[in-house]
Amino acid sequence: MSESLAVADHIEPAGADWLFRIGGAIVALVLFLAAFGPTLAPYNPTLTTPEVSSPPPALADLPRLILTAIVSKNTAPVHWFGTDASGLDIFSRVISAPRIDLTIALVANGLSLLLGISIGLLCGYFRNLGTEIIMRVSDVLQSFPVFISAMILVALGGRSIGNIVIALAALYTPIYIRLTRAEVMGQKVRGYVEAARAIGNGEAMIAIKHVLPNSLTPALIQSSVTVGFAILLTAGLSFVGAGVQPPTPEWGLMISTGANQIVLGEWWPSVFPGIAISITVFGFAVLGNALERRYAAG
Amino acid sequence: EDVPAGLNYDGPAAAIPTSQTGMVNVMEPLVYYATKEVNSEGVSIPDFGKFEGRLAESWTFDKATLTWTFKLRAGVKGCGGATLTADDVLYTFARAKSVSGAAPIGWFLSNVGSIANFTPAVFGDKEENKKAKVLGDEVTKVDDLTVKIRQAEPNALFLPVLTIFGLMIFDKETMEKHATKEDPWSHNFVNNEGMGSFGAYCIERWTKDNEFALTANPDYYRGKPAIDRVVMKKVPQSSNRVVVLQSGQAQLAQSLTPKEYDSLRKAPGVKVGGHSGNQNLFVHMNFKSKPFDNIKVRQAIAYAIPYDAIIANGYFGQASAWAGVVPSTYPGYSAAAEPYKTDIAKAKALLAEAGFPDGKGLEAFADSFALSYVAEKETTVGPIVNAIQSSLREAGFPVTLNPMPQTQYGDRQLVKKDLPFAINEQEKPIGVDAGYATQLFFVSGDKGGLNNMINYSNPMVDDTWAKARVEPDNAKRDAMLASIQKQLMSDVAWLPVVEYKTQFAWSDKISGIGWHPDNSIRFFDLKGK
Amino acid sequence: MPPADAPLLLEVKGLKVGYPVQRRMVTPIDGLDLTIREREVVGLLGDAGSGKSTAALAMLGLVRPPGRILAGEVRFLGQDLLKLSPEGLRALRGKDLALIVQNPRGALHPMLPVGRQISNAYRAHGAASSKEGWQRAIDLLRNVGINDPERRVHSYAHELSGGMAQRALISMALSSTPRLLIADEPTSGLDVTIQAQFLDEMAATVRGTGSAILLVTQDLGIIANYCDRVVVLHEGRIVESAATREFFIKPQHAYSRQVLSLVRAPATPAKFAADIAPLIEVRDLVKHFSIKGRDKKVQAVDGVSFAIRPGESLGLVGESGSGKTTVGRCLLRLVEPTSGDIRYRGQSIASIKPAELRRFRSKLQIVFQDPYDALNPRYTMEDVIREPLDLHTDLDAIGKRRRIGELLDLVGLDPKRMGEKPRGLGAGALQRLNIARALATGPEFIVLDEPTSVLSPLARVGFIELLARLKKDLGLAYLFISHDLTTVQHVCDRVAVMYLGQIVEVGTTEQVFKRPAHPYAQALLGAHLTADPMHRRVDRPPVNALAGEIPSPIDLPPGCYLASRCRHVTEACRVTPQTLAMHAEGRPVRCMRVLAGEVPIGGSP
């Protein structure tokens, strides 16, 4: 058994994995925009401009416009992605959105990760009536229809970023509990746990020092995927009117606002934010997958 | 969505435009406004100064006893085959007074029209409340075709309230057929199946919250309608309604966004028209929320609203500045001498005078500056609130946007009355009268200002209205109303922004669109080509 | 043994097999040449990971995906398999060329009844109806000695024991009388008793059909007892090919010499004065596990008593499931004994409080079977050894570091590598690290729970030497749990034989190995394959073999636990519970017939 572990050594290192690099680059870009997007935006993403529903510049005009933008500082910045029905600059909004979307996704994910891992460790390591009950409750939570539950929490609790975060965290915690618990249950019968016991560690010590660090991987891998899905869910909530408040620059909200103009032929208000979500979530999925393949073996 | 279809006369859905469309087409009022003209866009307009008989052939009013006597039309036949008699009218008012439905609309209208004994005593379960729910001698039958209705005090709103859907006449015979012991007033029938009534159309099929189909009443007393069958279907999302209309799947669409109406104007085979009747947009600032108790702040905001941008980008020109707090078409309207104009410099100056130079100090009132609006109307109101937000920010107000679901908005606006700052484009006084509006919106809460959502209270307004309400002389009444409106404008009770056109889009295969104060189409008026 | 000029059956030339790893090809087989003649039994010997399985598969023209055969030819009956059409290849495979693999349960489809799989294999080479195939499956299973084959054909892989699954595989392999049978470590993971049974049956069956065998193994005992010729695989090629006897007498290659060193130098057991106070004393140890959802219990340990003196090593042997590990874990109170007394230098361990127990554990240590599993994968070697030092000593940081260096040195690991994590180390090194950790607190006694079972032959040799050295230098006492009897023979002074939770016999290593008294011990040692090509098991009829498999420790028989499998069973045995009593030769035995002298002692070589 252990000699064949040599195979595990052949797992590709991160740098060599082209997917990992793509995912990493996308996520890095989104993180960068979350930090600096609003600063870089040529217009205030929540204030109207006089131009309403103006389309993005034609492709043929782009080179000239780019040139002008670089050369002269005085002209009003170009609406690269056009403006929406209220006259908000779509480009500015698209690059400002990660701050909102990512904050929601990361905070919700962080919260549920923290809760899920702690509870998962507790329930996996110490099996008793109390922890069994916790698991059953988490089962029930997990069988909720995700999207509808999130809607209920946000629509009835009030449309605010805080409530979205709470809703997402509530939905994701059971997943982490389950993953961590399963891993803890697998790890706690491993030889090194017994060995730690044999050299005189206490149970709490073993749980925290030995089992916990070795049980984090599934939850951490999942969390990359979950961050992506949290962004999707946030956008979806906005889309049905149970998400963030307008005119917050948030991709789903922008798609939703723009959706009405599509039959009038105005595609740009919803197409650009859509591309942004599409790429971002894909980036997280790719990263998660790459991490999974890297760490699945050990 | 904003257009569920239904006929729930007694339910909450009665407040929903399509429910009203259903009701006004299957039911018939005692009296209604005469037609004034057909405007340049091909839309007919009622004359608020002139009433004509509908189910009532004629009527008289005795000033001394405050009693109205209605002579009913003979031989009017309803969809159920019954013929109209005085009992039907009595049934209608008795039902209204029973307040047995979920929304006591009939009672409310009667109360506004000062019909005697329609008092708040009807609410409650005590013995005296129970008695108050029974129709007494305020509405009596003289003979099979004559009915008397007595008012408690002179009130010019009497005839206007009779035109409203909530007091249209039931067909007692059909209704009672569907009554049960638990449900003597046939609410189940009305809420779920159909209607006993004398209107131009009869219900063929009705899928609640989805669609209804009406067929012409062949015995309708004004003649069989030109269009035999009308299907009204809920198509959620206004953009989809544009699609069905354009593709010829529908002949009439309403509740589109101004932008959509604008784009349809150029579309082939489609006509767009409307009338600036009673719909308007105003800014709501609650007197109970600081710093809106400060008149300078209110005025500063008034000068910071981008009126022209709203008309141009929000309504595509289909709106005009509003210089009063009552629809300008309504009797008794009086325009302010000096309406507010956009003037950021002045706004800033006023703000400084109020003690907040450049908006400093306003951060403390962040909650107050969350500009609320109905989330479901995002597509229509979105561009407007965005423009307002941007402009107010320029003037130094820390405005944020706060869309909320219709329900929550309604609750906070009308029940809790704690909405600090809002954009409102849905308060059209259905009673066609400046006094009605005053009574509803501006009289102090404890003096009957039912919908005084800004908690406005001014003894001058209260007192003047108390007098005007019972003033039989129209000229005097109008003068009093004018002074009230002047006061309201100078207090910036509401901050009127625009009056906008109620629009419809229809296929050029039909004509005869008419505007009515309830904004519901009367299918009887329509003609095919 | 076939004549040296028997016709060639298989001829492999310049075989090269590679696995793509990170756009690179690793080639565990690189230039392998090999011939097998008709009726020949060839042993392919090689260290773990040397590419034995890869080579075996390649001889059928197969590679485990994503590997590829890169070069060479594999001539079978004159035609090159690697150039054959897929259909031509298929016609040979399973018909003339059959395979049995290392992990029999993995080779059976988990979701199909074995009968259907055997039938499919049979029908792959001849038009037979599904019904005939099914009938044939039953016959085949009967032929390989499976009881009740009518019922067994409906079983799924997970319902079979390892031995049974392996038999099902061989029945499949033999369904068409192959010319060459390739058996890739067919008995790894099986108990010695089962292993012997299986190999005997395989040898007998193949002899009857006249097939040749390529027997892939790491076990010298198997080579010595069953093979005519040995080929040694090392670094991708055959480095030595010799007749078995010559190989054992005069190994040529350095690798061969190293692996053989253990066989060639038997250990000399230590002598102890009888009156030395025991270090560890176990009396009537009982451990029952309750089963979830049922009211029955697993009687894992059932009244075990023994004593170990300072510096002594006691071997604990027995079939899988006999309770050896449980005894070891009870000693450290890693599981709470159900009852019984365990004393360490006279002090009862059972009564110590948890906090004290933790400190107490510095005196008793344990090393587990799987060295990789026993190490926290996130810890470096340094972390691993530091942990017990943190817990049990007051050394300062420098002191600890020095001690870590010393310990690594002691077990033969390079202290310079102390920053490395377990992932990069081989099993032998890891097991040394485990020992170092166990030694960190200076214990006098270590439980070694099959510490060598996953080590490659080479690593095993080194590790056993280490154990012997530590015992001598530090005066350690061991409880050495193993079912590898060769190793036990080299490490232990005394041996206790366990069966179904009970000790059936205790004696010095020499006593037990030379003259096993209890019928079970006799069978166990009879099944032991001594690496001695002069007394090949295939050349003489096996004696003392046990019938059937070990009963479940849940429903134990009322009398002697061995009754159902014992050759010497009488009616009395079935109803009389047996007790461990002193035999005339001065060692305890749990068998009334042996004690009464009705069953002869010894019986095994």
Next chain:
Amino acid sequence: MLLRTILRRLAVGVVQLLGLTVAVFFLIRLMPADPVSRFVGINPSKAAYAQAAKAIGVDRPISTQLLHYLGLAPSQGKGLLQGNLGTSWVSNAPVLKDIATALPVTLELITMAFIIALIIAVPIGMLAALRPGGKTDKAVFVYGLFAGSQPEFWWALLFVFVFYFKLGIAPPPLGLINPMNSPPPPRTGFYTIDSLLAGDLTTFFDLLHHLMLPVATLVFILSGPIIKMVRQNMEQALTADFVLYARAAGMPGSTVARYALRAAMAPSMTLIGILYGFMLGGAVLVESVFSLPGIGQYAVRSILAFDYPAIQGVVLVITAISLVVYLLLDLLHAIIDPRLAQE
């Protein structure tokens, strides 16, 4: 044995559903929303407000409401335990009836999408697994990752823009049938089946035409995880010892393929079940874009209208169906894979 498992799972499921019901019941009532305001209609007075609160029963203490809802207060009429999910405050119709009309729409949509997605994705996934690391495999792998992580509502909009607005191939996103036509006479509630039963092919094809884009959207989204899973399971099955061994035993290619397929499909069952359950509520965004009157839309409208009985009904029904689907697929899994039946 199997029967016992089913019964145990059902029993656990019922307990879970009850727990869920109670939890949702309290949850929505603890929220700061006020359903009464939705109910009063125009110009509510305090009295009218109280009247409305009474009409929908929220003036009573929560415990009383809960007992009533569960049907544990016989005097108050039927409740959950008697199979009554209450009356929607918005539509005034029994929630069960509302759901019975909405649910088939969703089931029809997602079932169709699942069938097509499986038909497309399974062979593709298998094809990719045949040559791990090959060009097809990489392309399929990236596609699987991509499609599985997309905002479906946005793709739905894009489809509408391209296929309806630009190309005019698809009908406008206005529900299941041309809005001015009437639906087939309801028998099963499933429009496609009903229209076929009624022999109304025009409506049937109209339905298919309308389902084209929503189904395509879902197929696109679903194909991601399905391909990913099939590919992975198949790759695993193909490298499994028993497949290697089947080849070593000289079994024909078709038998080897069957061996691998069987091993790959078994673990896929569970995921398909989970996906299906997820889609029940997850199709809401697509329903919303195409105005399909399915259960998701019903949920959205109930939630936004604070229609408590409807919200509870929807959550309950969706969860119940998911649990049943999980159970069915687990059973199927256990039938294919006897190792599970044992546990």
